[in-house]
Amino acid sequence: DTATTEIYTEQIVGSVRCVQETVCRVTGSWVGFLEFNGVRYWDLDKIEPAKIFVPSDEDALPSDCRHREDSIWLARRDLAKSQEHKIRLEVIQRADRRLRSEYKERMKKERK
Numbered sequence: 001d002t003a004t005t006e007i008y009t010e011q012i013v014g015s016v017r018c019v020q021e022t023v024c025r026v027t028g029s030w031v032g033f034l035e036f037n038g039v040r041y042w043d044l045d046k047i048e049p050a051k052i053f054v055p056s057d058e059d060a061l062p063s064d065c066r067h068r069e070d071s072i073w074l075a076r077r078d079l080a081k082s083q084e085h086k087i088r089l090e091v092i093q094r095a096d097r098r099l100r101s102e103y104k105e106r107m108k109k110e111r112k
Contacts, residue, residue, distance in 0.1 A: 010029050010030050010031050010032075011027070011028070011029055012026060012027060012028045012029060012030060012034065013026070013027055014026045014027075016036070024036050024037050025037055025038075028042075031044065032044055032045070033045075068085075068089070069081075069085035069088075069089075070082045070083070070085040070086035070089060073085060
């Protein structure tokens with residue numbers, strides 16, 4: 001049991017509940033530690049941060065956000081072209097959402 005009396009400005013205080021019953025008390029700080037029922041399970045001072053690998057632009061997947069046309073034109077400060085590409089992408093996304101919804105409804109009907 002490593003309960004703490006330390007005070008952090010970004011405190012977390014709460015509970016884990018199952019229906020209306022409190023199963024566990026949760027305390028900590030998003031910038032420091034996390035305890036469940038007074039037992040510390042995560043402590044930023046005692047863990048090794050994960051190494052983050054960021055691929056170069058050339059190695060990034062085609063779906064990487066760095067390849068979005070609207071972002072590219074925005075970075076070049078061409079707001080008109082950026083907006084044009086953003087609208088084009090939104091039209092594609094809305095059509096995709098509609099097709100997925102229609103497919104889901106068709107599958108519901110076929111199961112009946």
